[in-house]
Amino acid sequence: MTVKITKPALNLREELADLRKPSGIAGEALLRADSVQEQRDLIGAGRKNLLINGGFDVWQRGTSSITSNGYGSADRWKHYTAGVGGATFAQNSDGDMHITITGSGSGLARVGQLIEFPEKYHGKTVTFSAMVKSNSDQARLLCDTNTQWYTATDRHSGSGQWEKLQMTFTLEESGLTFLRFTVGLDGYQSANVSLTSADYITIKEAQLELGSVATEFEHRSYGEELALCSRFFQKESYDQWTTTDAALCVGVGWSGGYVFGMYQYPAGPMRTNDPTVTLSSASTWQVLSNSSSGLSTDVTVQGRSNQRAELRHQNTSVVTAGNAAWVRFGSGSYITIDSEL
Numbered sequence: 001m002t003v004k005i006t007k008p009a010l011n012l013r014e015e016l017a018d019l020r021k022p023s024g025i026a027g028e029a030l031l032r033a034d035s036v037q038e039q040r041d042l043i044g045a046g047r048k049n050l051l052i053n054g055g056f057d058v059w060q061r062g063t064s065s066i067t068s069n070g071y072g073s074a075d076r077w078k079h080y081t082a083g084v085g086g087a088t089f090a091q092n093s094d095g096d097m098h099i100t101i102t103g104s105g106s107g108l109a110r111v112g113q114l115i116e117f118p119e120k121y122h123g124k125t126v127t128f129s130a131m132v133k134s135n136s137d138q139a140r141l142l143c144d145t146n147t148q149w150y151t152a153t154d155r156h157s158g159s160g161q162w163e164k165l166q167m168t169f170t171l172e173e174s175g176l177t178f179l180r181f182t183v184g185l186d187g188y189q190s191a192n193v194s195l196t197s198a199d200y201i202t203i204k205e206a207q208l209e210l211g212s213v214a215t216e217f218e219h220r221s222y223g224e225e226l227a228l229c230s231r232f233f234q235k236e237s238y239d240q241w242t243t244t245d246a247a248l249c250v251g252v253g254w255s256g257g258y259v260f261g262m263y264q265y266p267a268g269p270m271r272t273n274d275p276t277v278t279l280s281s282a283s284t285w286q287v288l289s290n291s292s293s294g295l296s297t298d299v300t301v302q303g304r305s306n307q308r309a310e311l312r313h314q315n316t317s318v319v320t321a322g323n324a325a326w327v328r329f330g331s332g333s334y335i336t337i338d339s340e341l
Contacts, residue, residue: 049218050126051113051181052076052228054206056097060235063091066102071340073097075229076113078340080182083107083192096204099184106192110142110184111203114341116271118145118179121171129166129214130183130206132156138185138193139201141165146178149189156201166214181208230267232341237334238284248335249311250326253289257316259325260302263309263335270306271339277301277309284333287315289325294318296327309337 058075065072066088068081073089074097081087085103089111092098099109115121132139137158143150152167171179183203187193205217238246251261278301279285285296298314313327 047218047220048207048209048215049220050115050208050210051206052232053225054208055217055219055225056091056095056204056206057222057225058229059091060229060233065089071233071338074111075233076340077111078114079111080184081107081109084109084195085197092202094204096202098202099200101185101195101197101199104196106194108184108186108190108192109195109201110182110186112180112182112184113206115179115181115208116341118176121179122176123171123173124210125168125170125212126208126210127166127168127212127214128152128181128206128208129164131162131204131217132165132183132201133160133162134158134185134199134201135160136185136195136199136201138187138195138199139165140183140186140188141167142182142186142190143167143169144178144180144182144190145172145176147172147175151189164214168212168214181206227267231269231271232339234265234267234270234337235334236266236329238329238331241329244328244330246329248285248327248329248333250324251311251313253319253321253323253325255321256314257297257319258312258314259287259289259319259327261311261313261325261327263311265307265309265337268307270337273306275304275306275337275339277304278336278338279311280333280335282313284330285313286328286330287313287318287325288328289319289323292318295330304337306339 053076056074060075061072067079071078079089084101084105084107087102087109088100090098128141134156135158139156141152150169154165156163185195185201207217249261249263251259253259279299282296282299286293287296294315294317296313296315300312302310302312319325
């Protein structure tokens with residue numbers, strides 16, 4: 001004899017809601033999510049920090065700079081100063097960004113990051129945060145676009161202790177062509193403030209994320225951070241090599257003692273098709289051909305793309321038309337590829 005048993009349909013979500021152990025608001029939202037992507041969004045899975053090198057891990061240009069306006073230290077972070085006698089931007093012993101005022105005045109000193117494709121953030125609510133230590137109560141976070149300023153209401157107390165500063169706001173619905181986030185010694189809407197020599201700010205764990213909550217800082221590996229930075233800037237130098245027999249490029253001799261060669265960017269493609277390629281002075285490069293060697297007497301970038309550059313070096317006493325030749329890194333030589341915003 002066959003016995004058939006039937007049971008009423010079970011609504012798991014309703015049953016879980018009736019359990020004595022509470023799931024909480026967040027747990028209920030996760031259970032009611034209609035897709036895996038919605039669940040990932042709720043728990044913040046995946047990469048969240050929209051800033052590159054927010055932990056100040058990568059310093060391809062060097063670990064100390066007095067560049068007043070422009071790039072000169074930690075990758076992706078641009079220097080800005082005005083109205084003060086000077087400022088240094090340097091990596092401290094813990095690897096953080098440290099800005100020190102070296103000349104008193106009414107002005108500012110800060111670092112900022114320009115955001116690629118700002119139009120992607122039309123109407124988005126974002127939160128910008130950073131850990132900051134300063135002896136000045138003028139240490140603050142700011143954001144500006146091509147249409148307006150957003151300024152955090154809180155600023156550092158000037159106690160010399162670590163404090164977390166943050167700001168949350170909703171960006172304009174349209175028209176964004178410029179979006180910048182900065183942190184430093186600065187005034188409300190970047191108005192000048194009185195700064196004294198030896199005023200400083202130390203910055204770490206800078207983070208920009210979607211939403212209205214400043215969550216725990218996202219630590220990425222050095223390799224991943226370097227790869228992200230290298231779309232904007234790459235540098236290769238003599239000091240990076242463990243041998244003096246390091247080739248910049250191999251090429252062919254042309255009339256007039258010129259050798260033409262193709263240089264492949266070591267870290268992959270750049271952000272744009274027309275990066276700025278810069279080489280050290282001609283006399284820092286070694287040219288070899290026909291069993292002879294000598295220093296380059298002229299160096300020119302003939303053309304470039306987002307992946308490689310055509311280089312031309314000259315040495316009339318070494319290079320003969322039609323012969324193979326190559327160029328080596330010499331003492332003090334370097335090449336940079338710059339695609340910064």
